[in-house]
Amino acid sequence: MDADIRVRFAPSPTGHLHLGGVRTALFNWLFARHQGAKFILRIEDTDRSRSTEEYIHSILEGLSWLGLDWDEGPYRQTERSGIYRTYAEQLLAEGKAYYCYCSAEELEQKRIAAQKRGQPPKYDGTCRERNTPIPDRVPVIRFKTPQEGEVSFQDIIRGQVTVANSQLDDLILVRSDSTPTYNFVNVVDDITMAITHVIRGDDHLTNTSRQINLYMALGAPMPAFAHLPMILGPDKARLSKRHGAESILTYREKGYLPEALINYLVRLGWAYGDQEIFSKEELIELFELEKVNKAPAVFNQEKLLWLNNHYIKTGNINRMAELLEDQLKRKGSLNQDNQISLDTFPRVVKSLQERCKTLEEMAEAAEYFFKEEISYDAQAARKFLRPDIAPLLEELLRRLGQLTDFSEAAIQEVFSYILSQHTIKLVNIAQPVRVSLTGGTVSPGIYEVISIMGKEKVLGRLQKALEYIEGHEAATALGH
RNA sequence: GUCCCCAUCGUCUAGUGGCCUAGGACAUCGCCCUUUCACGGCGAAAACCGGGGUUCGACUCCCCGUGGGGACGCCA
Numbered sequence: 001m002d003a004d005i006r007v008r009f010a011p012s013p014t015g016h017l018h019l020g021g022v023r024t025a026l027f028n029w030l031f032a033r034h035q036g037a038k039f040i041l042r043i044e045d046t047d048r049s050r051s052t053e054e055y056i057h058s059i060l061e062g063l064s065w066l067g068l069d070w071d072e073g074p075y076r077q078t079e080r081s082g083i084y085r086t087y088a089e090q091l092l093a094e095g096k097a098y099y100c101y102c103s104a105e106e107l108e109q110k111r112i113a114a115q116k117r118g119q120p121p122k123y124d125g126t127c128r129e130r131n132t133p134i135p136d137r138v139p140v141i142r143f144k145t146p147q148e149g150e151v152s153f154q155d156i157i158r159g160q161v162t163v164a165n166s167q168l169d170d171l172i173l174v175r176s177d178s179t180p181t182y183n184f185v186n187v188v189d190d191i192t193m194a195i196t197h198v199i200r201g202d203d204h205l206t207n208t209s210r211q212i213n214l215y216m217a218l219g220a221p222m223p224a225f226a227h228l229p230m231i232l233g234p235d236k237a238r239l240s241k242r243h244g245a246e247s248i249l250t251y252r253e254k255g256y257l258p259e260a261l262i263n264y265l266v267r268l269g270w271a272y273g274d275q276e277i278f279s280k281e282e283l284i285e286l287f288e289l290e291k292v293n294k295a296p297a298v299f300n301q302e303k304l305l306w307l308n309n310h311y312i313k314t315g316n317i318n319r320m321a322e323l324l325e326d327q328l329k330r331k332g333s334l335n336q337d338n339q340i341s342l343d344t345f346p347r348v349v350k351s352l353q354e355r356c357k358t359l360e361e362m363a364e365a366a367e368y369f370f371k372e373e374i375s376y377d378a379q380a381a382r383k384f385l386r387p388d389i390a391p392l393l394e395e396l397l398r399r400l401g402q403l404t405d406f407s408e409a410a411i412q413e414v415f416s417y418i419l420s421q422h423t424i425k426l427v428n429i430a431q432p433v434r435v436s437l438t439g440g441t442v443s444p445g446i447y448e449v450i451s452i453m454g455k456e457k458v459l460g461r462l463q464k465a466l467e468y469i470e471g472h473e474a475a476t477a478l479g480h
Numbered sequence: 481g482u483c484c485c486c487a488u489c490g491u492c493u494a495g496u497g498g499c500c501u502a503g504g505a506c507a508u509c510g511c512c513c514u515u516u517c518a519c520g521g522c523g524a525a526a527a528c529c530g531g532g533g534u535u536c537g538a539c540u541c542c543c544c545g546u547g548g549g550g551a552c553g554c555c556a
Contacts (some may be wrong), residue, residue, distance in 0.1 A: 430515035
């Protein structure tokens with residue numbers, strides 16, 4: 001346990017919290033909880049034009065939903081501008097930064113020209129030694145990156161990483177509108193917040209060398225770095241809008257469980273022998289940054305669904321029942337006037353949890369329990385609601401009507417009796433009954449369905465099926 | 481284009497020089513269970529990117545190639 005160890009998750013509210021961000025947050029959180037360290041949340045909102053309150057809200061909501069709780073923050077960079085100004089002035093005063101008067105257009109041209117020559121497209125240093133301002137131009141503040149030597153650091157996941165300073169840019173610290181930029185605020189914040197371990201996505205690996213130069217210029221102690229491999233889409237390109245980069249909260253809407261998401265995400269780049277299922281407690285116990293993979297991982301929906309199904313099957317019934325109710329409400333399948341007894345939802349969950357991969361799917365599969373009217377699947381009706389079955393349905397209707405105990409056992413007895421009287425197999429009557437009650441050919445066990453649905457609804461639907469068969473028979477007789 | 485990083489079944493991965501005729505999981509296929517669909521059980525197919533080294537011995541170490549990813553913004 002070490003409370004002096006401090007990590008942070010620093011999302012930018014220029015978009016929703018997506019899978020990649022969650023994975024970064026999760027690894028930070030697991031590392032912190034494993035170490036007994038502090039987990040800090042920092043909102044990197046220096047891009048004022050693209051940051052929104054809505055995204056901030058969605059990020060906090062997403063983390064809370066997943067149970068990734070933070071110990072400090074959320075800090076917001078827009079509230080810390082004074083701190084950045086002080087540090088920028090310090091660098092300026094020490095000659096470690098300078099005003100640059102080059103315009104955006106000029107810089108763009110220089111970049112293209114450099115690339116054409118086969119050189120790294122970095123700033124050419126025009127204003128590096130300038131000491132007189134250019135009138136009518138508002139300058140930016142640039143960092144004087146060392147021109148000689150190289151930067152080298154030991155990444156916890158990657159090992160030794162080395163970059164020549166000649167490759168590095170004199171990066172902009174403060175924009176002409178006097179707001180600070182990412183590489184600058186990120187370093188200043190990590191210094192002032194005493195962050196000891198910077199755990200972030202691989203896409204920041206090349207930023208690290210630039211930032212290390214900044215740490216050195218500011219005379220600050222260096223944190224440890226750990227760069228997580230990226231999550232790729234099925235096309236092996238970085239996660240994009242098309243697959244997986246939508247808000248994590250849409251996973252909640254689609255009926256995914258937080259524990260499934262966490263279990264899935266942690267296995268992207270981390271493993272503990274052959275174990276696939278991990279509780280949060282186990283993860284906190286077992287997780288180690290040193291064992292994180294270097295290679296990027298492709299996101300696989302199927303496996304997430306498998307895990308989600310696992311947690312639906314093993315989860316607390318009452319909790320699942322509540323989530324199912326939410327889903328049904330969202331779908332508009334629950335009318336106000338529906339008379340649903342309290343124990344119906346848990347019973348529905350029990351009957352469906354083996355066969356549903358998401359709660360949304362479960363809500364779809366459970367609709368016929370709650371809707372007033374059902375409609376028949378055309379093919380199913382054609383195949384199973386035929387005239388020859390009508391006498392059996394009638395008898396079933398009569399005998400079920402006589403039951404006072406509507407338990408599965410009692411219902412099974414009724415079926416057994418009818419089966420023995422007519423020497424038919426269960427399958428011959430089960431499917432027609434299934435279609436009559438659910439509208440389709442797929443459902444939980446038929447006794448279970450009947451018992452859960454309740455006497456009133458069952459009798460009504462059997463009656464309706466008989467009418468349907470009769471109507472069809474008449475139509476067929478007329479030559480239709 | 482320049483630089484950085486990476487490389488085991490379709491996918492996630494185990495593997496840290498001999499235990500590997502390479503293990504597990506998802507997905508796929510077959511069989512069994514079964515009132516439908518699932519679940520479950522059993523089984524099959526499926527990989528060490530290529531070439532050089534190092535070594536008695538390489539999936540494991542080194543080099544080159546190839547492939548993939550990332551960065552190169554007054555975005556983060």
